[in-house]
Amino acid sequence: MARLEDIPEPTRTAVANIPCPSFDTAPFVHGPPLSQRRVAIVSSAALIHRGDRPFPFGSGEYRAVPGVWNNNDILVSHVSINFDRAGFQRDINVIWPIDRLRELAAEGVIGSVASTHYTVMGSTDPAAMVESADGIAAALLADRCDAVVLAPV
Amino acid sequence: MLEERGLPTTVLALILPQVEKTRPPRALMLPFMLGRPLGEPNDASFQRRVLLQALRLLERADGPVLLEHFPEDNPSWFDRPDWVPAVSLQIPGTPHAAAAWEAAFRIELAAVLPVWARFKARFGRTTVGLAGQPPEAWAAFATSFLNGALPTVPLHDTAALALRFLADDLKALYGEAVQADGAPPSARQIDQWFWGRTVAGQLLIALRGVALESENNALKTVGGRYFVPVPYLPS
Numbered sequence: 356m357a358r359l360e361d362i363p364e365p366t367r368t369a370v371a372n373i374p375c376p377s378f379d380t381a382p383f384v385h386g387p388p389l390s391q392r393r394v395a396i397v398s399s400a401a402l403i404h405r406g407d408r409p410f411p412f413g414s415g416e417y418r419a420v421p422g423v424w425n426n427n428d429i430l431v432s433h434v435s436i437n438f439d440r441a442g443f444q445r446d447i448n449v450i451w452p453i454d455r456l457r458e459l460a461a462e463g464v465i466g467s468v469a470s471t472h473y474t475v476m477g478s479t480d481p482a483a484m485v486e487s488a489d490g491i492a493a494a495l496l497a498d499r500c501d502a503v504v505l506a507p508v
Numbered sequence: 509m510l511e512e513r514g515l516p517t518t519v520l521a522l523i524l525p526q527v528e529k530t531r532p533p534r535a536l537m538l539p540f541m542l543g544r545p546l547g548e549p550n551d552a553s554f555q556r557r558v559l560l561q562a563l564r565l566l567e568r569a570d571g572p573v574l575l576e577h578f579p580e581d582n583p584s585w586f587d588r589p590d591w592v593p594a595v596s597l598q599i600p601g602t603p604h605a606a607a608a609w610e611a612a613f614r615i616e617l618a619a620v621l622p623v624w625a626r627f628k629a630r631f632g633r634t635t636v637g638l639a640g641q642p643p644e645a646w647a648a649f650a651t652s653f654l655n656g657a658l659p660t661v662p663l664h665d666t667a668a669l670a671l672r673f674l675a676d677d678l679k680a681l682y683g684e685a686v687q688a689d690g691a692p693p694s695a696r697q698i699d700q701w702f703w704g705r706t707v708a709g710q711l712l713i714a715l716r717g718v719a720l721e722s723e724n725n726a727l728k729t730v731g732g733r734y735f736v737p738v739p740y741l742p743s
Contacts, residue, residue: 364665364738370523370526371523371525372522372525373526375526375529376530377529377530377531378530378531380512381531381533381572381573382511382512382533382572383511383533383571384511384514384515384516384533385516385569385573386516386566388567389563389564389566389567392566394563396609405637406519406637406663407672408663408664409638409664409669426633427632427633430635430638431635432638434734435733436640436700436734436736436737436739437542437546437693437738438541438542438543439541439542439740440520440543440635440679440680440683441543441549441683441687441692441693441695441698442543442544442548442549442584442695443543443544443549443635444551444631444633444635444680444683444684444687445631445633445687445692446549446631447633448546448549448552449543449544449545449546449547449548449549449557450543450544450546450695452546452555452558452559454552454557455546455552455556455559456559457725458552458556459556459559459560459563461564464543465563472512481509484509485509485517485718488509488510488513489513490536491510492509492510492513492514492515493513494722495510495515496513496514496515497738500515501515501516502515502517502563502566503510503515503516503517503518503522504517504518504520504559504562504563505517505518505519506520506545506546507509507520507521507522507523507542507545508542508543508545
């Protein structure tokens with residue numbers, strides 16, 4: 356097993372002890388079978404289009420990742436230097452499984468893939484992302500999405 | 509937060525303590541390194557198994573908190589003993605003057621660029637592109653910081669950010685080049701090669717030293733935290 360124990364100190368302790376919000380509620384939304392679901396990805400990798408400005412440090416904003424973007428134009432602007440980059444250098448699907456979702460949709464395993472996906476800067480305090488959660492949720496519901504894969508980096 | 513707003517979610521999780529604290533409705537715990545939540549690059553069937561197990565959680569009705577563990581390791585976690593870097597370089601010395609750094613880095617980069625071109629041709633992609641300037645401009649730009657200059661580029665607001673994202677691009681270009689040929693090395697092998705065997709790695713360590721001494725607080729922060737990973741800091 357990797358991998359928390361393989362992160363060098365002091366980062367390992369910082370990651371393990373990072374303040375996390377606890378939630379008073381335990382929402383659990385039911386939905387139709389997977390074959391009828393419309394699936395979106397929300398990534399914490401601070402993804403940008405080639406040529407766009409990176410996410411500022413500590414930014415609570417969210418940005419759209421339209422499905423029409425070429426995989427080679429999607430760059431990671433996450434602030435941390437403590438995660439592997441060699442994997443997604445070769446294959447973006449190792450953090451952003453867009454091609455796998457499209458294959459599952461083509462085979463009918465899932466219903467369809469969202470037209471637009473979303474991304475945030477994962478190192479930002481979640482308390483600064485409440486408005487972003489509102490914005491992402493409204494956009495995904497307007498696109499008739501009823502499944503979200505939350506992908507870290 | 510999205511579930512509360514009416515959207516069913518499933519998490520690809522890499523850090524167990526965070527999952528235990530936040531208790532998301534559905535999480536698939538993955539035994540992979542940070543940066544590879546789908547596990548294995550260029551292995552569609554492996555990635556599909558990860559994604560499908562996470563998606564299948566959406567069909568379970570026995571919430572409100574579901575946690576499953578993915579049963580497989582990703583094969584590329586392990587070092588490849590027979591790996592030979594795609595770029596053959598001299599073990600770098602440590603120049604003392606900015607001009608000497610610039611000359612040494614230019615020579616090395618000229619040797620790395622054709623190998624990087626092979627990576628781009630093989631994989632059809634590159635993650636280089638955050639610096640806001642082409643590789644040909646990097647040597648003069650980066651080494652000018654050694655003389656106390658604080659240059660910037662139109663894409664970034666400050667010298668600190670310009671140098672920070674140049675460092676990202678530099679690591680990406682070398683990391684891609686060294687994976688250009690043959691079977692991929694482990695992530696650790698790439699890091700050990702970059703920080704131990706390249707002028708570029710030594711230059712970033714030197715720039716970190718300059719940044720830490722700088723009166724520019726943004727550069728001090730960026731240099732201290734975002735150039736060199738902890739295991740490769742000079743002792």
